[in-house]
Amino acid sequence: MIRIYKCPSCGSALEYDGGQDTMVCPHCASKQSVQTVLFFESQNQNTITGEEYKDNSGSGTPEMRCPACDAILMQPKDLHTAALKCPFCQNPVLVESRMSGAASPQYVLPFKLTKKQAKENFRKWAKKGKLTPSSFKTDATLDKSQGLYVPTWLFSYTMKAALNLTGKKERKEKQGDAEVVTTETYDINLTTEGAYERVPANADLTIPRTVMEVLEPYDYNALTEFSLPYLSGYLAEKYQVSAAELEDSVKESLKDDLIEDSKEQIKGYDSVEVNSSEVQFTGSKVEYAMLPVWLLNFQYGQKKFPLYMNGQTGKIHGKLPISKGKLALVFGIVFAVVLAILIILWRVLR
Numbered sequence: 001m002i003r004i005y006k007c008p009s010c011g012s013a014l015e016y017d018g019g020q021d022t023m024v025c026p027h028c029a030s031k032q033s034v035q036t037v038l039f040f041e042s043q044n045q046n047t048i049t050g051e052e053y054k055d056n057s058g059s060g061t062p063e064m065r066c067p068a069c070d071a072i073l074m075q076p077k078d079l080h081t082a083a084l085k086c087p088f089c090q091n092p093v094l095v096e097s098r099m100s101g102a103a104s105p106q107y108v109l110p111f112k113l114t115k116k117q118a119k120e121n122f123r124k125w126a127k128k129g130k131l132t133p134s135s136f137k138t139d140a141t142l143d144k145s146q147g148l149y150v151p152t153w154l155f156s157y158t159m160k161a162a163l164n165l166t167g168k169k170e171r172k173e174k175q176g177d178a179e180v181v182t183t184e185t186y187d188i189n190l191t192t193e194g195a196y197e198r199v200p201a202n203a204d205l206t207i208p209r210t211v212m213e214v215l216e217p218y219d220y221n222a223l224t225e226f227s228l229p230y231l232s233g234y235l236a237e238k239y240q241v242s243a244a245e246l247e248d249s250v251k252e253s254l255k256d257d258l259i260e261d262s263k264e265q266i267k268g269y270d271s272v273e274v275n276s277s278e279v280q281f282t283g284s285k286v287e288y289a290m291l292p293v294w295l296l297n298f299q300y301g302q303k304k305f306p307l308y309m310n311g312q313t314g315k316i317h318g319k320l321p322i323s324k325g326k327l328a329l330v331f332g333i334v335f336a337v338v339l340a341i342l343i344i345l346w347r348v349l350r
């Protein structure tokens, strides 16, 4: 089913408003709680629905169409988009099958920063760059900020490790005028346990994993039971990488973390080396959650500069271009000052 949630007052479409933790109608500003919207949905009220694949042409190739205006929403090869705005009527559209059944997230971390706050945050951040193009700070640019939910696997593990290590202590002794260093080595056996809670792994191919690593941490205490209305008005994709595909690499890096953490527990040596380690996983849990990101693709000349913001904490990742105009101005001023100094020197020394 393709769904649009409608405002009970005026019939426009409702969008999730992060700052208020409610659904809001951009047309008449009326507000509904997510629970109320879900109740109306259970009664088949205040919602427009359509089939996910509809064959209008009779060609036998069904397309995904907007239930409000019947425009084609996406290319048939797009198998992951679950929330978007209709490119023609701008209504927030939700593709249910991509967020239900086996594809249903357990949790959503709802947007905390509204679009207005995200814009201000980008603007404030850009002030630090004195040579940032002025066009970045305009509403025309910042209005292009787009909220999107990133599908993410959250891995939790408990682990046990048995380690054999060598600790070294150096002793310096004076023998006459010379200093003699003797090294004592110690054999250390250590068994230790570790627990790692909700280690995130990006399940999306649109946003690079390295970007999500910079935007972290998210506060998972705010995780909320998933329901579709939270996605209304944003972009969202179904996971493209399964938990099974990511599990091994997460486990490997946690093994290394546990060994490093254990090593640091050992005190009183000048150096500690790991000879052998055996790590067992004693418990595991995988959860599927949607995490909020504000994205702004800043176009400068022919190039695009993507900027990302944590939709909960406001942390930003990205690089802004240097304004050619401002750079030329700085060079101009420097050149003028140097020239002035040379002229003065020439006059004094003449």
Ligand SMILES: [Zn+2]
Residues within 6 Å of the ligand: 007, 008, 009, 010, 011, 012, 025, 026, 027, 028, 029, 030
């Ligand atoms: Zn309304």
Ligand SMILES: [Zn+2]
Residues within 6 Å of the ligand: 066, 067, 068, 069, 070, 071, 086, 087, 088, 089, 090, 091
């Ligand atoms: Zn439409």
